[in-house]
Amino acid sequence: MPNRRQVLAVGGAGVAALVGPSLVLAGTVAEIGMQGTSRGEHVWFTPVGLAVAAGTTLRFVNLDPGNSHTSTCYHPSLFDRPQRIPTGAAPWDSDFLLPGDSFEVLLTVPGVYDFYCLPHEHAGMVGRIVVGRPGDEGWHGAATEASDLPAVALDGFPSVEAILQTGRVMPPGRP
């Protein structure tokens, strides 16, 4: 099956910065997998939380042989959802990715980006990317309003502190 590869530059000018030993470096590509159990009882992004430097390209890959997934950020322009990405960053939606398909997005604006899988938000399939660190110019912290997000989604976001401390947070119970 041919892979679908799309690249979307998110945001304006970014500053490449190395801000921690486990941070994904600017100019590199970091991968986030979309996975599920064989019968689809559980679905998740792995890692569920990731720290990267501004200028990093995120590649979402559907590793689930029996399901399709999306990477969709929370933004009013996409399905009228609340904004949970930095102001000035362009929203992205991968559309449905079949098994083996991938989607790339370039993140340049510092801050916290929350995203979800369109058909699996109610199953808690969400993720969080932290670009840069608090204090960076233009930094936009995590959204604090629950808005219309289901509880299972809100519970699925790792804390910014945990992401920055370890560089990546794996989903609970997953290696």
Added chain:
Amino acid sequence: MFLNLSAATLGIALMIAVPGLAHAESVPEDAPPPAPYAKVSELVPLPDFLPGLGTLFVDPATLPAGPFLGYDRDGKLAATIFMTPIEDLQGGTSYNDLAVGSNEVSSVDIYYNAGHPGVDKPHAHFVLFHGADAKSRVAE
């Protein structure tokens, strides 16, 4: 032949053949089934073949419950699948008199599914296998 089974009698019907419930419609053993059945992967963004279920066909008018007809990689009917949203069941919705693709039901698997295009809500899969080797034929 199609069979109509009420939810209340499903358990009994799964253990015995019930030719008396035969429906006027028929489902061919070989894919594709006739209209109004349509290939699920052509209706929603899902793979052609789903491990554990096979290549699925459904009459869109019967969504979300189905029946979905699952064919193996050789195009032979292997399973009938029903998908019932948990939220709907909790709300009092019942799914009665659902049809099945064959009167030979060798085993049934029931399990939770978090959702997928076509049936987005978390739901239960009821998989009726048609033949002792049917499960292995759609395993992967």
